[in-house]
Amino acid sequence: KKDFSKLTTTKDGQLLLEKAAHDQVETVWERFEAQQPHCGFCEMGLSCRICAMGPCRIDPFGEGPSRGACGADADIIVARNLGRMVAAGAAAHSDHGRDLVEVLAKVAQGKAPGYKIGSPEKLRTLAGVYGLEIEGKSDTELAADLAHAMEEEYGTRQERLTMVNRAPDPRLELWEKLGVMPRGVDRETSEMMHRTHMGVDNDWVRLCLHGVRNALSDGWGGSLIATEVSDILFGVPKPTKSQVNLGVLKEDQVNIIVHGHNPVVSETITLAASDPDLLALAEQKGAKGINLVGLCCTGNELLMRHGIPMAGNHLMSELTLVTGAVEMMIVDYQCIMPSLGSVATCYHTKMISTSDKAGFPQMEHREFHPEIALDLARELVKEAVENYELRNPDKVYLPVEPVEMYGGFSVEAILEALGGTPTPLIEAIKAGKIRGAVGVVGCNNPKIKHDLGHVELTKRLIENDILVLDTGCAAVANAKAGLKLPEAAELAGPGLKEICQALGIPPVLHVGSCVDNSRILVLAGALADALGVDISALPLAGAAPEWYSEKAVSIGVYFVASGVYTVLGVMPPITGSMNVVGLLTKGLDDVIGATFDVEPDPDKAALLIRAHIEKKRKELGLDA
Ligand code: SF4
Ligand code: FE2
Structure with a gap:
């Protein structure tokens, strides 16, 4: 019998892996195992298939070829491959942002029933960022102007993004100087x-610098647009109670899962799931209600704004279906394993894809457009309710109780908890009660025991009076571990514990989805401005302990480019060029005031981060 506790730290994960084995469902861990050993050239970033003279590869031991057919050496090949990872990640976040801008424009034109301006205040704030004429304009007029200004951010009409002006002045000067x-x-x-x-x-150095510019166009551009427009349309998150893990699925209700990233689809499903007619239909079919839950980042979006419960993170996505209790899974895009459709064939679950740009095997495609979204959402929820009758009770397995948690810590909510200004946080940092703050972000990766990297690192940090802000799959991992309850302050060091108890907040704040890493940038910028320094002077750090995606590469690069030292738990494919490794882990410090480190062991990663935070405190003269 296989020991699943080697693969995941989570109880629900281990038990559902056992059921998957019993049901003969193949999971990501088995496919990952079947890929071993990984190709050494690819792992080091030394293989190139950019053109048809190749594919080429460089021999890291210097015995075989040292150049591709075109003459590219290891530095060029590694830098090009890394650059393309950044581009793909930035494209994913930014295209997600564009989809939201499109909905905003359609709302302004009155062509998007089912959507509205959820936060007129935020609309006005953003209109201010873009220098738009606000006086005497209605919400829809302003929405039209703002959508237009944001559309221009995507193109070539300007010399710099308007949104980046929200970064502190010293950063802007530095970026300008570096080109x-x-x-x-x-x-x-x-x-x-x-x-x-x-x-x-x-020129591998220039390629890496363009990687910096490309990632900044994501963090302070596309991702920030995605976050801000989501807030305008669906409301600015406020602290809200919720629940997490597979226990959020209900044995006696119609279970619908939304999976993916963009709130555009999942928000309309949320509306439809509370439709009285559909609830009545659910009762007719013998169910006690309609239970909508989230997975991955679209789940984080719903959790942040409405307290919708969260079933799990990336590596749990197949296992949610193995519960046998899911009537329908509705997906949009990003991080949706192409295996999900085939897992669902073992159960009664209906699988629905919704985006014109994201197709999946063995899913039914029902395309969402703002004009028809609400009607389609109702149709789908109705079909999910009808599917309840086909559930086979013998196949249902829901062996765990959900864990309670709090989410919804937007920058606005954090400032409100502090009484309206960052001053109390700065005072706590100055007094050393809080040593610093760390963004723990990113995905899961079967190379790291599921959730171990996130949870152990986070525990080590809070124990040492470091406040943790988290997003994405990291946020779900920490919530499952019970770290997002005010009571978790007991696990924090004495200073952080005192502050959390005074404010009634957990020591680990759920800041949102992966595009909401932009919220961490905005908060870091606000702290830097309040102290009159650059972000790189602050006792801050980032960590992506279990990252897997190209989006995470872009996030890591824009964190570092914004002046935030960042520790990765998984080595990116760059070790084939010691020049590129040296630039990212050392050289960038002189140029941009921050670097990367790579450390898979969460205890050791915590030591690296603590040393960095203490160094920054000393440089700021905080502990003199
Ligand atoms: Fe083409 Fe040069 Fe890459 Fe070989 S190394 S695949 S020749 S671009
Ligand atoms: Fe995500």
Whole structure:
């Protein structure tokens, strides 16, 4: 019998892996195992298939070829491959942002029933950021103007993004000086694809610097637009209670899971799931209600704004279906394993894809557009309710109780908890009660025992009076471990515990989805402005203990480019070039005031982060 506790730290994960084995469902862990050993060239970033003279590979031991057919050496190949990872990640976040801007524009035109301006205040704040004429304008007029201004951010009409002006002045001056100021959201990604074409940019340093610019077009561009427009349409998150793990699925209710990233689809499903007619239909079918739950980041979006419960993170997505209790899973895009459709065939679960740009095997495609979204959402919820009758009770397995948690800590909510200004937080940092703050972010990856990296690192940090802000799959992992309850303050060091208890907040604050890492940037910028320093001077750090996706590469690069030291738990494919490794882990410090480190052991990663925070405190003269 297999020991599943080697694969995941979570009880629900272990028990459902056992059931998956029993039901003969193949999971990501088995497919991952079947890929071993990984190709050493690819692991080091030394294989290239950019053109048809290749594929080529460089021998890291110097016995075989040291150049590809075109003449590219290890540095060029590694830098090009890394650059394309950043481009793909930035494209994903930014295209998600664009979809929201499109909905905002349609709301302004009255062509998006089912959507509205959820936060007129935020609409006005953003209109201010863009310098729009606000006086005497209605919400819809302003929404039209703002959508138009944001559409321009994507193109080539300007020399720099307007949204980046929210970064502290010293950062802006530095980016300008280095020539990495992002000009257009799409432009930087497109230019990265151009530069990495055979025979264009063969200067690995410049390629890496363009990677910085490309990632900044995501963090302070596309992702920030995604976050802000989501707030405008669906409301600014406030602290809210919820529940997490597979126990949120209900044996006696119609269970619907939304999975993916963009709240555009999941918000309308939320509306439809509380439709009285559909609830009545559910009762007719013998169910006690309609239970909507989230997975991954679209789940984080709903949790942040409405307290909708969260079934799990990335590595739990197949296992949610293995419960046999899911009537329908509705997906949009990003991080949706193409295996899910085939897992669902073992149960009664209906699988629905909704985005014109995301297709999946063995799913039914029902395309969402703002004009028809609410009607389609109702149709789908109705079909899910009808599917309840087909559930086989013998196959249902829900062996755990959900864990309570709090989410919803937008920057606005954090400031409100502090009484309206960052001053109390700054005072607590100055007094050393809080040593610093760390963003623990990113995905799951079967290379790291599921959730171990996130939870152990977070525990070590809070024990040492470091406040943790988390997003994405990291946030779900920490919530499952019970760290998002005010009582978790007991696990914190004495200073952080005192502050959390005084404010009634957990020591680990759920800041949102992966695009909401932009909230961490905005908060870091506000702290830097309040202290009159650059972000790189602050006792802050980032960590992506279990990252897997290209989006996470872009996030890591924009954190570092914003002046935040960042520790990765999984090595990116760059070790084939010690020049690139040296630049990212050391050289960037002189240029941008922050670097990367790589440390899979969460205890050791915590030591690296603590040393960095103490160094920054000393430099700021905080403990003199
Ligand atoms: Fe080979 Fe150069 Fe073509 Fe890459 S770009 S596949 S290294 S010839
Ligand atoms: Fe995500």
